Amino acid sequence: MSTRVESKDYVGGEQPPATEHTSETAEAYVQALVAQGVQCLFLNPGTDTFPIQEALSKLEQLGQPVPRTVLCLFEVVALAAAHGYYAATGQPQAVLVHVDVGTQNLGGTLHDAQRGRAAVLICAGRTPITADPRQRGTRDTYIHWLQEQFDQHGIVRNFVKWEYELRRSEQIGEVVARAFQIAASDPPGPVYLTLPREVLMAEMAEVTLFTREQVPPARLGAGDPDALREVAGRLVRSERPLVLTATTGRSPQGFHGLVRLAELLALPVVERRERNNFPTSHALHQGFQPGPLLESADLLLVLDHDVPYIPTQTRPHPDATIVQIDLDPVKERIPLWNFPVTLPVRADTSRALDLIVDYARELLTEDARQRIEARRAAFTANQQQ
DSSP, rough: EEEOOOGGGSSSSSSOOEEESSSSSHHHHHHHHHHHOOOEEEEOOOOTHHHHHHHHHHHHHTTTOOOOEOOSHHHHHHHHHHHHHHHHOOOOEEEEOOHHHHHHTTTHHHHHHHHHTOOEEEEEOOOOSSOTTTTOOOOOOOHHTTOTTTTTTGGGGTTOSSEEOOOOGHHHHHHHHHHHHHHSSOOOEEEEEEHHHHHHHOOOOEEEEOOOOOOOOOTTOOOHHHHHHHHHHHHHHHHSSEEEEEEGSHHHHHHHHHHHHHHHHHHHHHEESSSSSSOOTTBBOOOOHHHHHHHSOOOOEEEEOOOOOOOTTTOOOTTTTEEEESTTTTTTTTTOOOOSSSEESSSOHHHHHHHHHHHHHHOOOOOHHHHHHHHHHHHHHHHHH
């Protein structure tokens, strides 16, 4: 049974949030995941997660929607699976592990989620706060004293965009919505939420829920039109351009946008094997190592790339123009990033590339067309050899 908050009482958007009847915070947590469109909960259970496991079972038996529970016998599997499902669907995912040790066991997959920009809500239990037998969820097992740390969040703080501990039952709807909003906002990445057992087992009458449409993520879009027009002009004038990309193919729009731009201007493309960014059978696909093309290029168009080349192995020509288009073109989360960039453009390449194509078409002269066709013919001839 559910009721709706009156529209006149809600100023956060056109659609007011739903208020669901519940009996425990753990049930409200499950309902909050459902409201955010979560289809799978990648679970590695422990003594602190059983309230959520019971809530999943209870709500399912009552005929209410619940995420599919994907049981993972090791935390690495849980986060790796969530990362992969995010990469395949583009939809934020949810992981649930237990206390400090479960958080630690995420290990290198947390690093992968950070650098791979995977929008995943990682939830972990927290050792019960109290030892009061009158309190539901209190400490009742030997391990409850050993699993408490001074700063459990410190395990992940370097690797997540946001971290928080649920403090009150009535917060659960807005906290889960905020977690997913931050995780999915550009540039996306993992977030971390701890769930004390006493709070999970606290009784509550109802919970206010928010959908993803009511609390949407912030998107960068195509970027500064003037900067994109300058990029187009530099590409049209370039005699030896080169595209370096790593994850532009994370969406179909990015993949096809890069193909359109490369074909319009006969741009050779070198990709890193993180995503399928460009057709490998295409005459303009120049493999996976930049090599001599990098050293001779007069313009580098770097797209969605954290490490476009290894400076101790190869470097761009000192006079080359270097354009970087990326959700984070200056790599704010990498402490030392020492790759020169002439023109950094903060943008979503899946949106920016089509605009660059439009601007470039307007700027093409007969001389530019002849130069582009000569470059295209050379790469086609090389492929046929």
